[in-house]
Amino acid sequence: MNITANWSYPTAIKLGRGRISELGQACKTLGINKPLLVTDRGLASMSITAAALDVLEESGLGRAIFSEVDPNPNEQNLEAGLRAYRNGGHDGVVAFGGGSGLDLGKLIAFMAGQNRPVWDFEDIGDWWTRADASKIAPIVAVPTTAGTGSEVGRAGVLTNSATHVKKIIFHPKILPGVVIADPELTMGMPKVITAGTGMDAFAHCLEAYCSPFYHPMSAGIALEGMRLVKEFLPRAFKDGQDLEARTNMMSAAAMGAVAFQKGLGAIHALSHPLGAVYNTHHGMTNAVVMPPVLRFNRKAVEEKIERAAAYLGIAGGFDGFYSFVLALREELHVPANLTAMGIKPDRVDELTAMAIEDPSCGGNPVAMTLENTKQLFLDCF
DSSP: OOOOEEEOSSSEEEESTTGGGGHHHHHHHTTOSSEEEEOOHHHHTSHHHHHHHHHHHHTTSOOEEEOOOOSSOBHHHHHHHHHHHHHTTOOEEEEEESHHHHHHHHHHHHHTTOOSOGGGGBSSTTGGGGSOGGGOOOEEEEESSSSSOGGGOSEEEEEETTTTEEEEEEOGGGSOSEEEEOGGGGTTOOHHHHHHHHHHHHHHHHHHHHOSSOOHHHHHHHHHHHHHHHHHHHHHHHOTTOHHHHHHHHHHHHHHHHHGGGOOOHHHHHHHHHHHHHOOOHHHHHHHHHHHHHHHHHHHHHHHHHHHHHHHTOSSHHHHHHHHHHHHHHHTTOOSSTGGGTOOGGGHHHHHHHHHHSGGGGGOSSOOOHHHHHHHHHHTO
C-alpha cells in the first residue's frame, strides 16, 4: 500500500515514498537560494544524505553540509553551525535527520540573526518575544527517523555543556515551513533506533493524552498516534523494508509532537536528565522509565487509560494497557530497567533535582516532589 499525502496541518507536509525529490522545490517555495543542510555525524556519510545533497545541487542550490552535531546537541555545536552558516552566506536551513539534526538545524536558522545568547530564549513565559522574528531563517525539515516529531515542532532541545542540563528553546517561527516525510529515508534505520524512536513517539502520545491540561484536539491526536504505534511499530521493527509500517510510523511521530502541546510528564522529566548526564538514547530511555511512571500516575490516569485501552482494542483496562506496554517493550528488546542500561543509582539525588527543574515536570498528572521523584527514580533501577 503506497501512502501519499499533502497536509497543511500544522505546516506544509509532503508525505510519501520518493518525495525527497521535491527538496529543491520546497526550498524555492520558502525563498531559500543557498541552503545549509544540517545533520549529525552518523548520517553525514550515508547514501540518503548524499542523495539529498544531489537533489539540492541539481536544483541549482549548491551542496553545503554541516554535521558537527552530537547525539544530544549543545551550544558548542550551535556556535560551530552558526559559523558555517554565516561564513557560507546561507539564507536557509535544511534540517535533516533524527531529533539531534532536526533540533540543531532549526536552532541554527533561529539564531542566525539574533544578537542575544540562545539561553535567553528558553521556553519560559514569553521569553520567545525577545527574539527578532524577522531575522529567523526559513527551514525545510527532512526527518530520517520516526520518533521525535521535531519536524513539526516549534522548539529545539539544547544541552548546556557546562551544567549538562537540557533546555527547550522555543519560538513559533521555528516551526519548519515545509516538511518532507519520505519513508524510504527511514528504511535503513537499525532495529535499535527503530525501537527507540518509535517508543519516543509512543511516549509523546501517551504523556500528552494523560496530561491534565485541557486540550481535546491534542488528546484526540495522541490517541490515534498510540494506535498507529501499536499497529505498525512491531512491523517496522520486524521488517525494516515494510514501507506501509514506516509511513505510518512517520505519521505517528508527527502526531506525537503535535499532541504534546497539551503537555508532557514524568517520563520526559526523568529521561531528559538521564540523557544529559549519561548520553543515553532519548527514546529508549523513555521506554525504560515508562512502566514505573505508569504505576506512579495510576490513581490520576486510570479512567483515561481505560478509555484509551478500549480504543486501542486492549482488554482489561489499566492493567491490560500496562501489560501491553511491557509486552511491546519486550518485543522491541528494550532494556528492563536503568541498571540494564548500565546506569548506577549513585547520582539519584542530582538526577532528582534536575527532573524537578525540567519543564515536563509540570504536565505530570501527579504533582512531582523531591521525595516522590527520588523514589520514582529508584523504582526505575
